[in-house]
Amino acid sequence: MSSPVIEVAQLVEAMARGAKLAIVDCRFDPLNPAAGEQAYRTGHIPGAHYAHLENDLAARDKSSGGRHPIPSVDEFTALMARYGVDADTLLVCYDAGDLAAAARLWWTARYFGLARVAVLNGGYAAWLAANQASVTTPAAAGNGTFSATPNPAMSVDFAAVCYGEHRPLLVDSRDPPRFSGEVEPIDMQAGHIPGAINLPWRLSLGDNGLLRSAEEMRQRWQPLLKGQAAPILYCGSGVTACVNLLALEVAGLQGARLYPGSWSDWCQHGGAVATGLSG
Numbered sequence: 001m002s003s004p005v006i007e008v009a010q011l012v013e014a015m016a017r018g019a020k021l022a023i024v025d026c027r028f029d030p031l032n033p034a035a036g037e038q039a040y041r042t043g044h045i046p047g048a049h050y051a052h053l054e055n056d057l058a059a060r061d062k063s064s065g066g067r068h069p070i071p072s073v074d075e076f077t078a079l080m081a082r083y084g085v086d087a088d089t090l091l092v093c094y095d096a097g098d099l100a101a102a103a104r105l106w107w108t109a110r111y112f113g114l115a116r117v118a119v120l121n122g123g124y125a126a127w128l129a130a131n132q133a134s135v136t137t138p139a140a141a142g143n144g145t146f147s148a149t150p151n152p153a154m155s156v157d158f159a160a161v162c163y164g165e166h167r168p169l170l171v172d173s174r175d176p177p178r179f180s181g182e183v184e185p186i187d188m189q190a191g192h193i194p195g196a197i198n199l200p201w202r203l204s205l206g207d208n209g210l211l212r213s214a215e216e217m218r219q220r221w222q223p224l225l226k227g228q229a230a231p232i233l234y235c236g237s238g239v240t241a242c243v244n245l246l247a248l249e250v251a252g253l254q255g256a257r258l259y260p261g262s263w264s265d266w267c268q269h270g271g272a273v274a275t276g277l278s279g
Contacts, residue, residue: 002115002116002117002118003118004106004117004118004119004249004250005119005120005121005211005246006092006118006120006121007120007121008120008122008126008127008130008132009130011045011092011120012130012132014090015046020086020088020090021047021089021091021092022049022080022083022084022085022089022090022092022142022144023045023047023048023049023092023094023139024050024051024083024091024092024093024094024105025040025044025045025048025049025050025051025095025124026051026053026057026093026094026101026102026104027039027040027096027101028052028053028054028095028101033052033054036050036053036095036101037050037052039096041136041138042136043134043136044124044134044135044136045094045124045127045132045134045135046133046134046135048094048139049082049083049138049139049142050138051093051101051105053068053101053239057071057101057104057105058070058071059071059072059075060075064261064265064268065260065265066237066260066261066262066263066264066265066268067186067187067236067237067264068104068238068239068260069238069260069261069265070108070150070155070238070260071108073112073149073150076108076148077147077148080109080144080148081142081143081144081145082144083144084141084142084144085114085142085144085146086144086146087114087115087146087147088116089114089116089144089146090116090117090118091105091114091116091117091118092119092120093105093106093109093117093118093119093120094119094120094123094124094127095123095124096123096124096125097122097123097124097125097126097209098123098202098205098243099123099204099205099211099243099246100201100239100240100242100243101239102119102120102123103119103239103242103243103245103246104239104242105117106118106119106242106246107242107246110151110154111151111154111155111258112148112150112151113148113149113150113151114146119246121210121211122209122210125209126209126210153257154257155257155258155259155260156232156257157259157261158265158266158269160232160259161193161232161234161266161271162271167195168228168229168230168231168232169197169225169231169232170193170196170197170231170232171196171197171198171199171224171231171232171233171234171241171244172192172196172198172199172234172235172263173199173200173233173234173235173240173241173243173244174192174198174200174201174235174236174240174263175200175202176198178190178236179191179192179198179200179277180192180275180276180277181273181274181275181276186236186237186264187236187263187264187267188264188267188268189267189273190273190275191273191274191275192263192273192274192275193234193263193266193272193273193274194272194273194274195274196234197224198277199220199244201235201243201244202243203220204217204243204244204247205243211246211247211250212247214250214251217247217248217250217251217253218251218253220247221248221251221253222251222253230255230256231256232256232257232258232259233245233256233257233258233259234258234259234262234263234266235262235263236262236264237261237262237263237264237265238258238259238260238262241258241259241262244256245258
């Protein structure tokens with residue numbers, strides 16, 4: 001398995017030597033779903049394809065599984081074919097810079113069995129800051145041969161989150177006001193899953209917009225994980241929690257699982273609601 005993160009200089013070098021890459025632009029604004037693709041057409045990393053969070057990184061059937069259910073096997077296989085991904089391709093994911101949508105593609109590709117996937121640290125903002133070229137021409141569709149095979153051990157469903165006292169550590173990755181129930185701009189109810197703790201995904205990034213170091217990640221997570229089974233992470237719809245999953249991977253703390261439906265799925269099932277800053 002390759003490193004889960006790639007730096008701008010490393011990507012530039014890989015592109016220059018003609019490495020087998022598929023680069024995917026995942027920029028997305030939940031308040032303006034068309035903005036990401038518009039930004040891509042204005043300028044993107046040379047050779048990059050575009051992935052829309054709603055249309056490409058989530059299942060077409062959104063009748064269950066929260067706002068962004070995992071794509072089906074056929075949907076993800078077709079997506080990778082379009083991006084020209086084979087089993088030995090290095091898939092490089094990037095977004096505007098907060099890593100949320102890029103980390104969602106990283107996790108999803110790993111879940112479906114692609115071994116070589118990396119998130120561009122700092123995203124498109126870091127690419128431009130390094131004075132790298134951008135283009136406006138969309139990448140041509142590929143003809144990749146990667147075949148998706150899901151790994152159920154990487155995810156949990158609503159029933160698994162209802163284990164009560166036998167449930168492992170449950171981590172809510174949303175911002176504190178949403179966790180506490182002060183605000184809820186998207187989902188049908190405000191609050192969090194009873195028993196969860198809050199570790200906001202944005203704290204996985206430093207003030208420079210880049211992922212914190214592996215040592216900083218370990219200092220943040222290890223005290224919570226000591227003696228615990230692999231934790232379950234969730235957010236609003238299984239997107240921003242992937243940044244925390246990426247951080248854990250960088251820290252060498254493997255085994256954490258995603259509740260892909262997250263809070264939106266929990267609300268769809270009528271799950272119990274807690275408020276306040278404690279579990």
